[in-house]
Amino acid sequence: xxxxxxxxxxxxxxxxxxILISLFFLLPFLWLVSLSFKxxxxxxxxxxxxxxxxxxxxxxxxxxxxxDIFGYLKNSLIIVLVTVIGxxxxxxxxxxxxxxxxxxxxxxxxLAILFFQMISPLIVVIxxxxxxxxxxxxxxxxxLIFVYIAVVxxxxxxxxxxxxxxxxxxLDEAAAIDGCNKFQTMCMAVLPLVVPxxxxxxxxxxxxxxxxxxxxxxxLNDSALYPISVGLVNLQSTADSITTHYLAAAAVIxxxxxxxxxxxxxxxxxxxxxxxxxxx
Amino acid sequence: MLQTAPNPKKGVVSRLAQGPVxxxxxxxxxxLVTFVYPTFEVIRYSFTDASLTGKDYSYTFSSFINIxxxxxxxxxxxxxxxxxxxxxxxxxxxxxxIALAIVKGEELKLRGTVFVRVVTLLAWAIPGVIIGVIWxxxxxxxxxxxxxxxxxxxxxxxxxxxTSAGSALVCTIIANIWRGTAQSMILSYSGxxxxxxxxxxxxxxxxxxxxxxxIHVTLPSISSVLSINVILNIINTFxxxxxxxxxxxxxxxxxxxxLALTAYNQIFVHMNxxxxxxxxxxxxxxxxxxxxxxxxxxxxxxxxx
Numbered sequence: 001x002x003x004x005x006x007x008x009x010x011x012x013x014x015x016x017x018x019i020l021i022s023l024f025f026l027l028p029f030l031w032l033v034s035l036s037f038k039x040x041x042x043x044x045x046x047x048x049x050x051x052x053x054x055x056x057x058x059x060x061x062x063x064x065x066x067x068d069i070f071g072y073l074k075n076s077l078i079i080v081l082v083t084v085i086g087x088x089x090x091x092x093x094x095x096x097x098x099x100x101x102x103x104x105x106x107x108x109x110x111l112a113i114l115f116f117q118m119i120s121p122l123i124v125v126i127x128x129x130x131x132x133x134x135x136x137x138x139x140x141x142x143x144l145i146f147v148y149i150a151v152v153x154x155x156x157x158x159x160x161x162x163x164x165x166x167x168x169x170x171l172d173e174a175a176a177i178d179g180c181n182k183f184q185t186m187c188m189a190v191l192p193l194v195v196p197x198x199x200x201x202x203x204x205x206x207x208x209x210x211x212x213x214x215x216x217x218x219x220l221n222d223s224a225l226y227p228i229s230v231g232l233v234n235l236q237s238t239a240d241s242i243t244t245h246y247l248a249a250a251a252v253i254x255x256x257x258x259x260x261x262x263x264x265x266x267x268x269x270x271x272x273x274x275x276x277x278x279x280x
Numbered sequence: 281m282l283q284t285a286p287n288p289k290k291g292v293v294s295r296l297a298q299g300p301v302x303x304x305x306x307x308x309x310x311x312l313v314t315f316v317y318p319t320f321e322v323i324r325y326s327f328t329d330a331s332l333t334g335k336d337y338s339y340t341f342s343s344f345i346n347i348x349x350x351x352x353x354x355x356x357x358x359x360x361x362x363x364x365x366x367x368x369x370x371x372x373x374x375x376x377x378i379a380l381a382i383v384k385g386e387e388l389k390l391r392g393t394v395f396v397r398v399v400t401l402l403a404w405a406i407p408g409v410i411i412g413v414i415w416x417x418x419x420x421x422x423x424x425x426x427x428x429x430x431x432x433x434x435x436x437x438x439x440x441x442x443t444s445a446g447s448a449l450v451c452t453i454i455a456n457i458w459r460g461t462a463q464s465m466i467l468s469y470s471g472x473x474x475x476x477x478x479x480x481x482x483x484x485x486x487x488x489x490x491x492x493x494x495i496h497v498t499l500p501s502i503s504s505v506l507s508i509n510v511i512l513n514i515i516n517t518f519x520x521x522x523x524x525x526x527x528x529x530x531x532x533x534x535x536x537x538x539l540a541l542t543a544y545n546q547i548f549v550h551m552n553x554x555x556x557x558x559x560x561x562x563x564x565x566x567x568x569x570x571x572x573x574x575x576x577x578x579x580x581x582x583x584x585x
Contacts (some may be wrong), residue, residue, distance in 0.1 A: 011388055017381045018396050025399045025458065028418040029406075031426050035417060046423035047432070090307050097303035109304070111575060116315045118571040120519035122540050123560045124314055126547060127321035130332070150314035153307060211407030213522035218548065229409045233526050236413060244417060251413045255406050262405035266398065270466060 035248035036060070043245050059249035069250050071224065072231030076210060079145055079227055083209045084202055086149040087156050092198075095160035096186045100172060110158070117154035121147075125218045132219065139222045147215050152205045159204075163197030164190060200268040207258045228254045322564065325557035332551040343558035352534070352542075356559075360518070360539045363453055368513040370457035372506070375464025380494075383472045397469070404462035412526030415455040416442065445535035448528055452536045455527060460516060464509050471505030472498070507577045515570045518563065539563050 035043070036059055037052040063069050098110060128147060129138070137143045167190050175189040176182075191198070213229045220226060223234060232254055236247060262269060326344070330337035347353045378400055385393040403411065419441035421428055431439055442448045475498060483493045499506070521540040524530065530537035530545070537545070540563060546556030 007388065010384070011390060014381055014385050014388070014390060015392070017377075018385070018392055021378055021381070021396055022399050025402060025461075027426075028414050028458065029402065031418050032414050044422075044424050047429040048424045048426055050426070090310055093303040094307040097300040101300040101303070103300045106300075109308075113307075113311065114575070115568075115571045116311060118515050118567050118574065119315065119319065120521070120540060120563055120567060122519070122521060122543060123322055123564050123567070124318035126543075126553075126557060126560055127318040127325065128314070130553070131318075131321075146310070147314055150310050153310060157307065207405055211409070211522070213407070213409050213525070217525075218544075229407050229522065232409055232413065236526060244420075247413060248417060251410045254410050258405045258407070259402070262401070263398070266401070269401075269404075270470075 032248050033252055035245055036252045038245050040243070040245065043243070059245050060253065063246050063249045063253065067235060067246070067250070068223065068226075068231060069228070069235070069253060072226050072228045073253070075225060075231075076227040076229075079141065079148060079216075080206055080209045082141075082145050083148040083152065084205050086145060087152050087205055088198070088202070090149060091153055091156040091160055092191065093186070095157050095164055096190065098157065098161045099164040100169070100182075110161075113154045113157055117158075121151050121212075121214045122218075124150075125215055129218050139220055139225055141225070144216060144219050147219065148209055148212060151212065151215065152208055156201050156205060159201045160194070160197060163194040167193050196268065196271075199265070200271050203261060203265055203268055206261060210258050319564065322557050322560050325553055326561040328554045328557075330553040330557075332547055332553045337554070340554075343554045346555060347558050353559075355534065356537055356539055356542045357562075359449065359535065359537060362449060363456070363520075363536075363538050364514060364517045366453045367456040367460065367517045368510060370453065371460040371464045371513050371517075372510055374457060375461045375466075375509070376468045376506070378461070378465045379468035379472055380498075382469060397465075400465045401462045403459050406459075408459065408520070408522035409526045411455060411459050412523040412528075415451070415458070416527050419451055442528055443532060445532055448532055448536050452524060452528060455523060456517060456520060459523060460513055463516075464513060467505055467509045467512075468502065471502035475501045504577060504580065508574065511570055511574045511577065515567065515574075518566055518570070539566075 031050075034050060034052055037055050037057075039053075039056075039058075042049070042053060098106065125147070128143075132138050132140070132143050171189055171193075172185050175185040180188065210227075211229060212227070213233075216225075216227050216230045217233070220230065223231070226234060232247075232250060235250055327339055327341065328337040329340050329342055378396070382393050382397055385396075406414070418427060419425065421439070421441055421443060423429065423432075427441070428439065431437075440447045441451050479497060479501070480493065483497045488496065518538075519540060520538065521544065524536060524538060524541055528536040530541045534542075539559060543556050543559035543563060546552045546559055548556075550556075
């Protein structure tokens with residue numbers, strides 16, 4: 001139906017659009033990567049070169065061994081890991097119950113949970129700071145991770161309930177006839193079928209918790225405990241000792257884990273990002 | 281619900297499993313402690329003259345009275361409004377445009393559609409703090425800054441990015457669009473994928489131009505996805521804190537100080553818990569309003585389906 005020349009014109013137009021989009025989204029990021037390989041003289045070169053003269057890893061070596069970045073990365077890893085496990089423990093049974101039980105006030109409870117997702121963590125962290133400082137529980141990973149878990153729970157419960165809804169209820173009935181109680185039914189019959197959904201949710205929890213800033217920024221003031229997000233701001237503010245090329249290397253290191261997950265597991269992420277909002 | 285046969289070996293586990301209470305109680309407890317209680321506390325603090333460190337306080341309306349009589353609040357609200365409005369328009373329009381370009385490219389079987397999709401989604405995996413760092417480095421105003429030198433090359437000199445009030449806000453908005461377009465794009469994209477090809481072909485047969493097809497067929501079909509998208513963008517942008525913190529820290533002056541940042545500064549820099557909580561309460565009200573809108577649109581799109 002469409003003539004060939006019209007098709008070629010459309011293709012050329014689209015490729016131009018693609019190039020513009022790619023430039024806008026890639027240039028700031030690639031510039032950061034480029035700087036992270038540059039030496040100090042290259043840093044002050046004018047006009048600047050897009051690519052570094054050579055890819056040496058001196059900046060990375062410096063940042064990893066001479067600054068506290070390594071410790072920040074380790075802290076983030078611990079926090080994120082415990083957050084993932086903790087959030088699953090709290091959310092899987094609840095999501096199963098919201099999907100399979102009928103009880104009074106279920107709809108209201110679900111809506112209330114969704115409402116919490118809309119609240120800025122800043123609002124809840126203010127009284128928690130006051131409260132935890134009175135209990136002497138600031139700079140404490142237990143209370144910190146508890147808040148991390150709470151922040152991701154609303155979204156995790158909603159998503160996993162959505163995935164469990166897609167498993168036919170006949171399966172639960174068959175498991176019950178086979179003598180499974182509800183807990184066994186959930187663990188052995190239903191959850192194995194929604195593993196891809198759980199993986200999507202876990203990825204989102206990892207990315208969100210890795211990026212979490214307000215909660216540790218306020219609840220921690222011992223820099224030895226900082227996760228990477230707060231650690232970077234800390235490095236940035238002590239700008240005398242760290243110049244741009246070091247900061248760039250540190251930022252690339254901070255992005256690397258989640259970016260890697262993103263590139264490898266893109267399929268899951270797209271499904272998780274759209275699940276809640278499109279299906280409702 | 282199916283009634284299971286009574287189990288002769290009625291253990292603790294199966295007894296617990298009968299009602300929903302035990303299944304959701306841990307979740308509800310966590311949410312009560314970390315969301316419900318603090319939310320009420322913030323509202324309570326906003327009616328006090330409490331300081332962050334002190335123990336004693338008394339109840340007063342002075343926080344709100346001070347806020348309303350202080351010209352700084354109008355400055356903050358205006359900055360926040362400009363920031364949110366242009367960020368949301370930018371994210372939504374750009375996200376939709378990219379999604380349309382990708383879907384069109386897929387129809388024409390072009391190469392590179394997957395690449396564009398991945399590139400657009402990239403920012404989503406980057407922590408907000410680091411997005412601030414990226415843009416701060418990108419917007420270096422010295423001769424060795426990449427954007428500055430590119431603008432020099434085409435004859436534009438004396439540009440300011442983050443050092444003057446007006447341009448700093450514009451740059452913050454652009455950085456935020458860079459950050460938030462990923463979600464808009466992927467939502468629009470999956471919305472576009474649900475439109476049946478028959479409808480689009482019918483429009484073609486009726487002789488509709490591509491523009492008419494977009495306005496009269498495509499957009500109405502994804503209107504509910506778009507509305508939800510807009511609301512999510514509004515909520516995310518109002519709550520933005522991390523990126524602004526590392527990009528401008530609210531400056532220069534307080535030209536990029538958005539509501540969340542003001543609340544933070546009042547409490548943790550000026551130690552003024554009462555007044556900061558009043559700002560946080562305003563943010564909470566906005567969050568609540570947007571959540572209500574979100575529910576309304578979710579319900580409406582649920583009825584359509």
